[in-house]
Amino acid sequence: MQWKDRIGRRLKLQDMHVLLAAVEFGSMAKAAEHLAISQPVVSRAIASLEHTLGVRLLDRSRSGIAPTLYGRALLTHGLAAFNELKWGVKAIESLADPTTGELRIGSTETMVAGLLGAIIEELSAKYPRLTIHVTLGYPPEMLDRELRTRTVDLIMGRLPGLIPIEDTDVEVLFDDKSHVVAGTESLWTRRRKIRLSDLMNELWCLPPPESFPGNRIVTAFHAHKLEFPRATVMTSSMQLTSKMLATGRFLSILPGSMLYFNARALSLKTLSLEVPMQPWPVGVVMLKNRTLSPAAQLFIDCARKLSKPLRNL
Secondary structure (H helix, E strand, O other): OOOOHHHHOOOOOOHHHHHHHHEEEEEEEEHHHHHHHHHHHHHHHHHHHHHHHHHEEEEOOOOEEOOOOOHHHHHHHHHHHHHHHHHHHHHHHHOOOHOOEEEEEEOHHHHOOOOHHHHHHHHHOOOOOOEEEEEOOHHHHHHHHHHHHOOOOEEEEEEEOOOOOOOOEEEEEEOOOOEEEEEOOOOHHOOOOOOOOHOOOOOEEOOOOHHHHHHHHHHHHHHHHOOOEEEEEOOOOHHHHHHHHHHOEEEEEHHHHHHHHHOOOEEEEEOOOOOOOOOEEEEEEEOOOOOOOHHHHHHHHHHHHHHHHHHOO
């Protein structure tokens, strides 16, 4: 019995549904009434199944109908197939309903501590059944490792460039400025007209100079004809940086977006001096011609709204 040629193209789900109803109610007349169709339609559906499979599926008697050995086998697996289809439909409903869907985001620790954290906070409050997965990494590397392999739905972070790569779409949300920061207990927070050279001998907590953010800080100090300060603590960890700053003894350079959302919670304060660092565009990177899930669209809409104040920092 060839599935593709003899059965696959002729077996109809509607006929299976009719068979299930007939066996459940023990009568073609009752099945027809339940399905709101005529009894001849029920008879034709079952006859079509029997003709396709080449076996009798039902025994008929004055007391009603009952499945044959073949009918019971088909019903056993047919019920399993219908259950799988039911769960498939539920999965589609989940994907289409942003309140119960899943969202996978690639981002950086700095974004998590700032804008991304604020977005997740708002979405989780409005849609508590929405599941959000966050993968941390360096955005340019995540393009191949996560985005193109569909491990994440989108990437949020500092953009490697304003011109999208051929297979991606980029939406710039704002330009992120950098600031010298200290804990609120630091004596430097009470000073005005500070120069970068005044801070050279202070305790610093900075990313490694060979890293992307560290290299930008090196460039900023060189613009003032200064060397990269001797970092007492050198780390890319935002958690450790925040911990050091909270002591009131350390200084660091952090993006304005993080400070906008978390400066008060982390007891941080921006010092009154300009950092000669070019603002860096922050946005969302998506694969081109890929349909966004409703949950992803909700995320982007929320990102646009919450990033508006950052454009004027």
